[in-house]
Amino acid sequence: MGLDLDSLTDDLLAGLPPGPDWSLLLEIGSTRHLVRVVDGALRHEGAPGINATWDVGFAVTDEEWAAFCADPPPRGATSAQALVATRGSERITGRREVWARAAPAIDRFLAALRGTTTPKRPDPPKPPPGFGPTVGRYLHLDDGRRIFVETAGEGPPLLCLHTAGADSRQFRGLLEDPRVTDHHQVIAFDMPWHGRSDPPDDWQHRRYTLDTATYASTVLAVADALALDRPVLLGCSMGGAIALYLAAEHGERFRGVCALEGGLGSPGRFVEWTHRADVDHSAFLTSWVGGLIAPGSPEGPRARTLWGYASNGPGVYQGDTAFYSIDFPPIAAQLGRATCPLHVFSGEYDYSATTEMSRRAAEQLGGELVVMTGRGHFPMSEDPEGLLEYLLPVLEKLR
Structure with missing residues (x-):
């Protein structure tokens, strides 16, 4: 197997946080480096x-390496940590805390050795100079919580729910696209603890954990405070999961x-490395x-999506995954049919809420499955144009 080890240069460490020295045994097939x-x-x-020693080992089989080097690679073979999530963590040996700290670097090492790069779709056009159309304000709920809300456009409301560990910046592409805002008032808000919404005053002395009841009641409280008349609800990932719940339990409200990338729970996404004192959660999350x-x-858009994860509060992503990895799955298993029109969107590259999981959710709740070829887990953020190709026809039906 011909690997270009000269591609492993100091440039691969650019921008990563400094830390203690570390060593990696990289095994690709029968080769060891x-x-x-x-x-x-x-x-x-x-x-x-x-007599050599090392801190952590990372192993990839010949079959996995062939998939990783394919152009384009299949789902679950897009990065080193995608292989961990989809094909088993037993490939990591040695000190796992070193792996967690080094995860972004290991991603870069394998990408450099891959030798192939899938062509990227073009970036969206840059907006003209001056203020954009979006207005951001704080909404005060009856229980005292302070919620940051962004709005743009006119028409039937489209209420947007961000992913775990993120915030409403993910919906910038929808908020600034007249193909959406000419027909809808787009509303995106930051959940408490996220983005520009406040955590409780005692946040330094508690661990944040989200559950189904709190999440659903927060979405409904925001809709009530904004006096929204049967909005279209659009949520992604954990937002897609709670959207499924609300379609079944409160469908008359919408x-x-x-539901984008929202299955009936994803047990494998709760990991301790997203909130540990010896691991930089912001660096690890961009890799994970x-x-x-x-x-x-x-x-x-890819870079801005990852920046959103790098810039949120400690423990927030882990607290969100407690919702859809632990609390939600047994509740989701008992959900009945949706009582409003339901569309379940699934990106080809999503291994957190796979197309198979989305299909089961659509079948259980009586929704329509929309498979998005070539799209990922954060479509409104990583590729807004790619999402709108599939979303605009559905929104037209729902108006």
């Missing part, structure tokens, strides 16, 4: 000798529901979720 990071410099030492982005998504 020892890589060390010493004083912020990268050096590869080839096959390790009998003109229709669009990065493989969910479709390989063809535009560079600019």
Whole structure:
């Protein structure tokens, strides 16, 4: 297997946080390569000798490497951490806390050795200079919570729910697109603890954990406070999961529901490394979720999607995954049919809420499945144009 080890250069460490020295045994098929990071410099030492030691090992089979190097790669083979999430964590040996700290670097090492790059779709046009159409304000709920809300456009309301560990910035593409705002008042808000919405005053002394009841009541409270008359509800990932719940339990409140990448729970997404004192959660998260982005998504939106994860509060992503990995699955299993029109959207590259999971959700709740070829887990954020190709016809039906 011909690997270009000269591609492993110090440039691969650019922008990553400094930390203690570490070493990696990278096994690809039958080849073994020892890589060390010493004083912020990268050096590869080839096959390790009998007396060599290392902190962590990362193994990829020949079959997995062939999938990883395909153009384009299949779902679950888009990054090193995608392989961990979909094909087993047993490939990690040694000190797993070192793996978690080094995860972004390991992603870059494997990407450099891959030697193939899937062409990216073009970035959307840059907006003209000056203020955009979106207005952001704070909404005060009856219980005292302070919620940041962004709005744009006119028409039947379209209420948008962001993904775990993120915020309403993910809906910038919809908020600024006249193909949506000419027909809908688009409303996106940050859940408490997220983005520009406040956490409780005692946030430093508690662990944030979201559950189904709190999440559903918060969405309904925001809709009530804004006096929304049967909005279309659009949620992604955890927002898609709660959208399924609301379609079944409170469907009369909505003109229709669009559940993006929202299955009936995803047990594998709750991991301890997203909130530990010895791991930079912002760096780890960009790696942990990065493989969910479709390989063809535009560079600019891809980067902004990952920045959203790098810039949220400690423990917020983990607290959100407690909802859809632990609390929601047994509740979702008991849900009946949706009592409003329901469309379940699934991106080809989503291994968190796979197309198979989305199909089961659509069948259980009586919704229509919309499979989005070549799209990822964050379609409104990583590739707004790619989402609208599938979303606009559905919104037209729901108006």
